[in-house]
Amino acid sequence: MALGLPRHRGLTRYTVERDLPVVMPDGVALLADRYVPTGVERPPTILVRTPYGRRGPAALANGLPFVPFGFQLVVQSARGTSGSGGEFDPLGSERDDGLATVEWLKRQPWFHGAFAMFGPSYLGYSAWAIAAEAGPELKAMSLQITASSFRDAAYVGGSFALESALTWTDLTHRQRRPLGMLTAPLTSRRRAVRAARSGRPLAELDVLAGGAPMRFYQDLLANHAVPHGYWDRRDFSGTVGRVAAPVSLLGGWYDVFLPWQIRDYLALRSAGHAPYLTIGPWWHTDARHGLPGIRESLAWFRAHLRGDPSGLRPDPVRLYVTGAREWRHYRDWPPPGGRQVRWHLHAGRGLGEDGPQDHPPSAYTFDPADPTPALGGPTLLGSSRPVDNRPLERRPDVLAFTSPALAADLEVIGPVGADLFVRSDREHTDFVVRLCDVAPDGTSRNVCEGGLRLPSTAEKPVGTDGVRRIAVDLWPAGHRFARGHRIRVHVTSGAHPKVAANPGTGEPLATAATRMLKARQEVFHDPDHPSAIILPIAGRSPETAVPAPEEDPA
Template identity: 90%
Template sequence: MAPWDRLPVPPIRLPRPKGLPWPAGLSWPAGLPWPWGLAPYTVERDLPVTMPDGVVLLADRYVPAGVERPPTILVRTPYGRRGPAALANGLLFVPFGFQLVVQSARGTSGSGGEFDPLGSERTDGLATVEWLKRQPWFHGSFAAFGPSYLGYAAWAIAAEAGPELKAMSLQITASTFRDAAYVGGSFALESTLTWTDLTHRQQRRLGMLTAPLTSRRRALRAARSGRPLAEMDVVAGGEPMRFYQDLLAGHGAASGYWDTRDFSATVGEVSAPATLLGGWYDVFLPWMIKDYLALRAAGHVPYLTIGPWWHTDARHGLPAIRESLAWFRAHLQGDPSGLRRDPVRVYVTGAREWRHYRDWPPPGTRRTRWHLHAGGGLGEDGPRDAPPSPYRFDPARPTPALGGPTLLGSSRPVDNRPLERRPDVLVFTS
């Protein structure tokens, strides 16, 4: 149990910030006052929720004062329920008339059982929804909220949660992490090793504080060790780590590992209105867009926001809260005044401006297929007959990555020209 999971959370009071740096087009919803002093609330700690196998998971319930029959926002997380995690889990929604139920995933922060990343979220999540519906304080509607793993846990139950699920607001996440673990068919060492080490250590004393700061450093040290992939978890963490080994072994479809961990096939069955927020440099963006397209193909009208952010970029935190609040007010409280007119809003990096669209890809967009040409060319005509383009690979001088999406590090854009000048890198240019 993290140290702050034993501490009370006092009411949080925020002064109205002056000159809050919202990106253009991401203003606070019209008609909604900024909570100068957040409304008081009560908290019920460590609510026991029994799973079908007898394991007991713990949840905290935040209830706004003076609000009759508040709708519920459900969050399921492996990252702790209190302390700094409380804000990330949606505490700021409570002053606006929502009760918040935050549950710690199996094997984390006091919940029983063993943490099996990705493996228990459907079963445990659906059991939690059934428990929620039986509570005398549940008034018939709830929403799902969360970034990253929290969003994945919401996708795991979304198609089967029942008509009581009225809305979903998910950020920097996807309904499956399968392709993100094997990007382009290659094992995503940075993402899998850093996250495995992070979740492996965070349940230790002060782990919630230290693991986010040191897990990536340990993963980099392991990657530079020259040891085989199968030993990287031991190099980084000092012992074998189950999730890392599972991902290594689960690459092929024959393993069956992803059969109960991939919810992309059920996205079109989700009837609850969904809003999705991601970043151009986020490691999960391609699959978040696939989720959006699956909802559109099923006849739904999800909202989509893509900003100039990466996965751990703090700048997407406030826009996520703002957009989620407007979404929940519209679909759980019947007040659509805070919703924008166009469902899609994206930041165009070259123009440095926000643009609004009715759909994604924008109407009129043409998909172009590019072909590799001899001599480093890239063109629309092809494929052409040409000899292979050779390069020289030296395992003693591995090719680094100067940039690109990462899970825990910064993914801000970088100049790749020094990398492209290496003899072991092929570059094709239009």
């Protein structure tokens, strides 16, 4: 084995054709590079479409390692990027341009009737954009840290994912400048966070971060609450079940797109398909998922384009369980045999499986002028490594409910949710829930989190006492709480700058001014209002469990 990849003698050389023009129906030419392995008869094709450049450091992420194993690779730059004509319209041109590229591909004399699609993040989204309509020649897809729609990731729980939106817009804006491909990934998040913390209205932050208005950022603001139009041609989640090609997905517990990547997996399963799913201890820009992504993709492509399934694992779902430091193999997601258990929030900040008690609610005040920060959690750029949340827990606007020390290991593997009974003196407000693992030394590290902006369809009608019952979806988890550790749940109303602070006014994001209203929040935990976090407790043993060389991010 070399870097975990199988040996393949005699295929270390390839030739490259640069800047192949692919003319779109509107006359715009998109440029592509074609890598051809030497000495291979009728090599199948892997197609990659990217806005991040075709060469240099991007080559590995674009699939170059597949070429020595007998695959020809076509890497195309998206419209308006890296020499391709037209204007870059993020997410907006991928379906039409992608389908036109597939038709061009099928007409080439060197195309031999079968192709696959590969890629992480935006590259994977570009593949989803055409997958349902690409035709029978599409034989396989292997996609990483991505989803068929980025809409819900932009508006997490109905809030605005400020840091990620501003970071990515600045990144793509600056990479068009000289040396931008190298410098933008290193500086965009810092500029975005600085702008987000300025206190200026959201509509001004693109200029503050990047020095100029940035179209995609303004589009995200303008279409936050728009049900149709902008997102109709950018959301391909409704077509996932119609994709005939076998699909392999790889994600990370701390990736910004994980909930929606799992939604794609479930849509494929509901349509009767048999996708593969891998989830590791990774975040979006974590370099550690690069090699597993290549390794699993190579096995997938050899199985479905070359008829060699010898590299495929027996069980389709492979999960890394943090805290246990083990890889587990299952037949499906969620893992079979588990059960959903309610851990109730108690007065006095307790947490347990025993029922709620008749006590008054816990309360705090959220001030959008001093929004509750997020110390960790999924972010687009930079590290999402779990961090110690004790500084956050000392704030008066954070409720922390903690269990007694566990008498035995407890494994939580699957979707995590919260069922809360809350009351606010503001109609427009947010609730954020976070699950933490508290070690014997007091360190409180985040496991997963989620939020909900009110008003929302994910709430029951408000009672005569003003109490709302809300359902908050957290990120999925695969984690062992070790014996002697404690489980902790945060309830708060901000995670700034990951999500924009709710000003409490109900004004549209794009036109909201600096007026901000404090919100008095109450969380109920009595027999009539049994607030709880819902944990997926692991059931029967997995098909296999393997000690992992990868270290837990904590």
